Amino acid sequence: MNRFNRALVLGVGLALGAAAWAQDKVVYHIDSAETQATKGLRNVRNHLDVAPDTQIVVVTHADGVDFLMEGAKDRKNPDIDYAALVSALKARGVRFEICEITLRNRNLKKEQFIMDAEFTPSGVARVGRLQAREGYAYIKP
Template structure:
């Protein structure tokens, strides 16, 4: 049958919707979608204005020191994105990633503090701290601990509806 048959079948299944958007293309039900001219974007959808619904995001950081700056830049970029309304931002660090949150080991303790002051919650995995013989008192002021980083990620996504982003 092939790709064209699969595409038509999918479009047929979506016939109950007033408009179907696929990869930036808008196709109304009954439209074959074979027009040679590109479909104009729906002007009622403005991607440059913040969404009216505030969202929450959890960043997962488990990499080494070479990736700390990039991870923190991702968090700051989200906060600075005026087209995205974000209410809660959490960074969960586990594995080698907890070094980002240890005052004496972090390459960017001032940047972590700056983001804490902007309302970002940083949470260090107690299992990872214990495996590295790191005391909670060694963490940057304001950093919280959680029993298990993976458990915290699971709870935030499943129970609290956080969007998940794995940092580099």
């Protein structure tokens, strides 16, 4: 490969790497569905409305997993159907993750949750990993 081609390949590689690195990545941490779910989902939607290329992961544990259960609705506003909101955000690239430790501690089964949700061995460890190793900013609604 001649010098020009080598420089071109290196330049393209650096440009692609810089573009990937510059992409915003955010983890939303929800541990109380009652106080955080509606607000958090609204925050995620607004976030994507102004920064549509942001990679967003919503990590849930403890009581925060409740809004991802089949048939879950906001207690204060029963017209809010969480599955529909989650599905719309999933279609925009948002990932929703449920802590498996919470499932064990609360005797919950994966089948009780909406299909748009994924599972992670530990919600807290996942939040830490996303921040420390993968460069995600942290938001707690």
